[in-house]
Amino acid sequence: MKIISILGSPHGLKGNTAGLLRHVLAGAESEGAQTDVIILKGDTVLPCRGCDICHKKGRCVQNDDFESLKEQIAGADGLVLASPNYIFNVSAQLKAFMDRCCGVVHCMQFWGNYGASVVTSGGGGDEPIVDYMNHFLITTGIIPVGGVSAAMSEMPEGGFTNQVQEKARTLGRRLVEAISGSEVPSDINQLRNNFRERMKLLTSYRKEEWPYEYQYWKEHMGWNG
Numbered sequence: 001m002k003i004i005s006i007l008g009s010p011h012g013l014k015g016n017t018a019g020l021l022r023h024v025l026a027g028a029e030s031e032g033a034q035t036d037v038i039i040l041k042g043d044t045v046l047p048c049r050g051c052d053i054c055h056k057k058g059r060c061v062q063n064d065d066f067e068s069l070k071e072q073i074a075g076a077d078g079l080v081l082a083s084p085n086y087i088f089n090v091s092a093q094l095k096a097f098m099d100r101c102c103g104v105v106h107c108m109q110f111w112g113n114y115g116a117s118v119v120t121s122g123g124g125g126d127e128p129i130v131d132y133m134n135h136f137l138i139t140t141g142i143i144p145v146g147g148v149s150a151a152m153s154e155m156p157e158g159g160f161t162n163q164v165q166e167k168a169r170t171l172g173r174r175l176v177e178a179i180s181g182s183e184v185p186s187d188i189n190q191l192r193n194n195f196r197e198r199m200k201l202l203t204s205y206r207k208e209e210w211p212y213e214y215q216y217w218k219e220h221m222g223w224n225g
Ligand SMILES: Cc1cc2nc3c(=O)[nH]c(=O)nc-3n(C[C@H](O)[C@H](O)[C@H](O)COP(=O)(O)O)c2cc1C
Pocket: 009, 010, 011, 012, 014, 015, 016, 017, 018, 083, 084, 085, 086, 087, 088, 089, 120, 121, 122, 123, 124, 125, 152
């Protein structure tokens, strides 16, 4: 079982977010998962140019790591998104990745995967960001199993409280259990199915402009519309 993490902090593995993510991954590894962390630096995944080529051809024209990252995620079982709270939202690095997933979202191309979200901040207010990240996961087809966050002002010097560490490890273990049991909570299933109907209509409506996406739906999403 493979779990990929995408870390959107310029502090990389030395940062607070990586510290919290490490506990989530330790929980997943304790249940047998193999994990990999991909750090988004400024040029790993560049911002979307809004050219729509991905909708037409299924690939981005920009020469960076996005396409390879997309393949790695599609081939894995789980995806953990991790970001510092930057002005009440995800970092620009993670947002660039999310925006570049516009075609992935139209095709719900990560369908079948499971996920979770991790946030750290200086002073808190992280829950809406975790919710936003998990909502994004649903729009890619991924089933989120939960999230964890920590305000560093409330943490002991250089670490996390035992309670936060345990919450993070439990999240990692839950991710592995969900992948193993193919469990889909009914509320998330409903949200994901509603979004699926919306994307089906969108790609059908735009089938002349976005032939790749229309074809993808026919070939991979069991739809002959
Ligand atoms: C550009 C920037 C914006 C930030 N915005 C907020 C914020 O709105 N609220 C907050 O509590 N902390 C904010 N912080 C603090 C970071 O979220 C916090 O230090 C976080 O743990 C950093 O994680 P990292 O070490 O993984 O990069 C901000 C930090 C930076 C650099």
